[in-house]
Amino acid sequence: MDCVGCGLAAVSERNERTAKGYRRFSCRACGKQFNERSAGVLNRTQHPSDVIALVVLWRLRYKLALRDLPEMFLIRGIVFSHEAVRDWEAKLTPALAESLRRRRRGKVGRSWYVDETYIKVHGHWRYLYRAIDRFGTLVDVMFSEHRDMAAAKAFFESAKMVTGVTPGRVTTDGHDSYPRAIRTTLGTGVRHRNSQYLNNRLEQDHRGVKDRYGPMRGFKCPNSASRFCRAYDELRNFLRCCSRTNQHVSANCRRFFFLRQTATALRLLQAV
Numbered sequence: 001m002d003c004v005g006c007g008l009a010a011v012s013e014r015n016e017r018t019a020k021g022y023r024r025f026s027c028r029a030c031g032k033q034f035n036e037r038s039a040g041v042l043n044r045t046q047h048p049s050d051v052i053a054l055v056v057l058w059r060l061r062y063k064l065a066l067r068d069l070p071e072m073f074l075i076r077g078i079v080f081s082h083e084a085v086r087d088w089e090a091k092l093t094p095a096l097a098e099s100l101r102r103r104r105r106g107k108v109g110r111s112w113y114v115d116e117t118y119i120k121v122h123g124h125w126r127y128l129y130r131a132i133d134r135f136g137t138l139v140d141v142m143f144s145e146h147r148d149m150a151a152a153k154a155f156f157e158s159a160k161m162v163t164g165v166t167p168g169r170v171t172t173d174g175h176d177s178y179p180r181a182i183r184t185t186l187g188t189g190v191r192h193r194n195s196q197y198l199n200n201r202l203e204q205d206h207r208g209v210k211d212r213y214g215p216m217r218g219f220k221c222p223n224s225a226s227r228f229c230r231a232y233d234e235l236r237n238f239l240r241c242c243s244r245t246n247q248h249v250s251a252n253c254r255r256f257f258f259l260r261q262t263a264t265a266l267r268l269l270q271a272v
Helices: 049-061 068-074 082-103 149-163 177-185 200-205 207-216 222-238 251-270
Strands: 011-017 023-027 033-035 111-121 124-133 138-144 169-172 191-194
Touching: 049 068, 049 082, 049 222, 049 251, 068 082, 082 222, 082 251, 111 138, 111 149, 111 200, 111 207, 111 222, 124 149, 124 200, 124 222, 138 149, 138 222, 149 177, 169 177, 177 191, 200 207, 207 222, 222 251
Parallel strands: 111 169, 169 191
Antiparallel strands: 011 023, 023 033, 111 124, 124 138
């Protein structure tokens, strides 16, 4: 571990620990004393990192309102408010989403299904661009306040950058902005299919974010909508145990996969 003050590696671990059990260190170069959480965004929080990580994970994974989580943890003697949940979510979800996005680089197929769905933000309908491959794996997700050529181009550029893959075929609905956006960002060699019926698999996949978004009764600002929807879709894809559509996976394998992936997600959250 490097010093959080001068950045040098001349660090010694001290014998004593903090009140919450975190290791303490001191720098031999500048004399600064710090602990495991000093360089992270949770440095000033009064709750342990594992508790905060679990709160954020449950917030993204399950249909829970902000006020549900404090009640669930209150039974276990852990006291915090719904505003603390909101603050932890804002701090941890961007880093979690970026970590999961880097993990799936180069792992998507070359046949993409692209569509946009509606979500309500501060009383106004906005757009969530989403794309999956032929096996149901997430390609990318992007929130946009407009449904136009600029938004379509930005989405395809983001999808290409995040996945590191140029698709051979893209299936969309009949919106006019898609053909030109595909030609300019992905290239003229990409085959474009324009049919709402061929895009049914993505229409069904919208159910995930729709079911999660419904109990929340919309978002208050575009930033929170973009942050939550991206982190939700990335975590949902990370915990998806099927590698292809309609694949049968036994209950025992599902449990083992879920526990392994959840442990990884919690480590990513605690490392922020």
